[in-house]
Amino acid sequence: MKKKQAEGPSRREALIDSLSLPKDILLGALRVTLTGSQEAWVENYKGILEYTECQILLQGKNCQVCFEGQRLSIEYYTNEDMKISGCIRCVRYQ
Amino acid sequence: MLGILQFLKGYVRMKIWGVSPERFLNLCSNKNILLWDIRKDGDVYTMCISLSAFLHLRPIARKTGVRVVVLQKYGLPFLVPGLLKRKIFIAGLFLCVAFWIVSYRFVWDITLEGNYQITQEVFTDFLTSQQVRVGMQKTDLDISALEKEIRRAFPEITWTSVKLSGTRLEISIKENDTPMFTKPEVPEGGQNLVSEYAGVITSMIVRSGVPMVKIGDIVEEGTLLVEGRVPIYNEDATIREYMYITADADITVEHSITYQDTLPATYIQKTYTGRRSSRPFVRLGSREIKLPQERPYLVYDTVIQGHTPMALEKLSIPLSWGQYVYREYMNVEHEYTLKQAEALLMEKELQFLKTLEEKGVHIIEKDVKIEEGNACWTMEGWFLVDQPTGRAVNIVLEETVPEVGE
Numbered sequence: 001m002k003k004k005q006a007e008g009p010s011r012r013e014a015l016i017d018s019l020s021l022p023k024d025i026l027l028g029a030l031r032v033t034l035t036g037s038q039e040a041w042v043e044n045y046k047g048i049l050e051y052t053e054c055q056i057l058l059q060g061k062n063c064q065v066c067f068e069g070q071r072l073s074i075e076y077y078t079n080e081d082m083k084i085s086g087c088i089r090c091v092r093y094q
Numbered sequence: 095m096l097g098i099l100q101f102l103k104g105y106v107r108m109k110i111w112g113v114s115p116e117r118f119l120n121l122c123s124n125k126n127i128l129l130w131d132i133r134k135d136g137d138v139y140t141m142c143i144s145l146s147a148f149l150h151l152r153p154i155a156r157k158t159g160v161r162v163v164v165l166q167k168y169g170l171p172f173l174v175p176g177l178l179k180r181k182i183f184i185a186g187l188f189l190c191v192a193f194w195i196v197s198y199r200f201v202w203d204i205t206l207e208g209n210y211q212i213t214q215e216v217f218t219d220f221l222t223s224q225q226v227r228v229g230m231q232k233t234d235l236d237i238s239a240l241e242k243e244i245r246r247a248f249p250e251i252t253w254t255s256v257k258l259s260g261t262r263l264e265i266s267i268k269e270n271d272t273p274m275f276t277k278p279e280v281p282e283g284g285q286n287l288v289s290e291y292a293g294v295i296t297s298m299i300v301r302s303g304v305p306m307v308k309i310g311d312i313v314e315e316g317t318l319l320v321e322g323r324v325p326i327y328n329e330d331a332t333i334r335e336y337m338y339i340t341a342d343a344d345i346t347v348e349h350s351i352t353y354q355d356t357l358p359a360t361y362i363q364k365t366y367t368g369r370r371s372s373r374p375f376v377r378l379g380s381r382e383i384k385l386p387q388e389r390p391y392l393v394y395d396t397v398i399q400g401h402t403p404m405a406l407e408k409l410s411i412p413l414s415w416g417q418y419v420y421r422e423y424m425n426v427e428h429e430y431t432l433k434q435a436e437a438l439l440m441e442k443e444l445q446f447l448k449t450l451e452e453k454g455v456h457i458i459e460k461d462v463k464i465e466e467g468n469a470c471w472t473m474e475g476w477f478l479v480d481q482p483t484g485r486a487v488n489i490v491l492e493e494t495v496p497e498v499g500e
Contacts, residue, residue: 047119048119079124
């Protein structure tokens with residue numbers, strides 16, 4: 001039974017899917033919006049775990065997301081959202 | 095817009111370093127403190143924060159073991175204390191603002207447009223009589239009352255618009271293009287129509303009155319054309335009484351008009367010598383200050399080149415400057431050639447014909463010649479025209495009582 005749950009979506013996700021509700025609000029999923037490789041907007045994060053010029057690691061509710069690149073900087077940082085600018089090479093979920 | 099708000103509120107650029115700067119950032123965001131332009135230079139983070147939020151950073155910095163140092167201060171709250179030390183600058187700024195505020199309360203310029211028959215001087219006199227003048231306070235100006243007064247004082251004005259644009263009073267008017275007719279007074283005793291010219295009647299449409307001539311009749315000047323005394327007959331064709339009315343008819347007479355016009359053999363033309371001098375002036379309100387100067391040349395004309403400054407494109411200032419430019423010229427006498435004389439006389443003749451046509455005169459035939467006379471060119475000839483006629487003449491009432499039939 002546990003194996004079956006691991007393979008497919010959970011009941012909650014299935015319910016949200018069937019009702020066409022926004023997942024980022026109900027599941028607290030990270031929302032990342034990329035514009036080219038220069039800008040990224042991130043919402044629904046918990047906080048910054050690590051910030052260097054080459055890497056920004058963010059904590060989400062269920063996972064972590066890592067922006068890797070060069071000359072990375074944070075344009076602004078609030079409780080709601082943040083904007084990352086620089087030369088983004090990859091976005092990695094952990 | 096955001097930049098302006100940030101400037102007004104004031105913000106600082108600071109650097110932080112210490113045990114856990116990431117935690118410092120997270121705590122700031124949890125406390126709804128906006129951080130922007132966050133960069134990392136080695137072990138140091140630099141960022142911007144608003145002045146009000148900066149004052150709440152101490153507990154966060156202590157909690158996270160981070161040291162905070164201000165690098166640069168921006169915005170009005172940091173600028174004002176420095177400015178306040180410059181007393182002359184502040185006084186100048188205050189006086190400047192006060193000048194604009196006070197100036198804005200007055201009318202500094204009055205413009206008029208759309209006037210053709212009414213001259214600028216007449217209108218200026220009217221405005222002066224209405225206490226509307228340059229330098230008056232805007233609060234004393236009642237625009238709608240002024241519009242009504244303009245329409246009342248000048249019946250030929252059909253439309254008026256008065257508006258204040260900054261410190262300029264703009265008056266636009268529209269005059270009546272069509273001529274104004276006054277209803278002619280009808281005399282009690284009635285009127286006859288008499289001929290104004292000697293000639294042959296070519297057409298005749300009588301609306302009221304008794305026609306005394308017919309088409310083809312030869313008439314003299316003063317001949318009675320239509321009589322305003324209309325007889326009223328009894329049943330036996332005898333006249334019972336006369337009714338006096340104003341005779342009305344469209345009658346045309348064919349007659350000839352002699353035409354003569356002369357043109358002097360010579361004319362005077364201005365020839366500029368190229369010599370000119372200028373005299374600067376400054377005008378403050380109605381007062382004009384200019385440098386004293388003797389009569390520059392024997393014969394000259396004057397051109398005024400003025401410049402009126404406009405502040406902020408709206409605020410006109412009662413100060414203008416410029417220069418009087420005096421240009422010397424000589425009156426040189428020239429003689430008209432035959433072609434020039436012909437062209438000028440023909441133009442005058444055409445103007446005369448146009449005037450006749452405007453009066454409803456139809457030109458049938460013309461014969462004019464140009465001759466060189468004694469120190470002048472002469473144009474002589476005649477026109478055969480078909481011209482409306484009929485001059486109203488009051489009927490002289492007779493004392494005698496007309497025969498009354500039984």
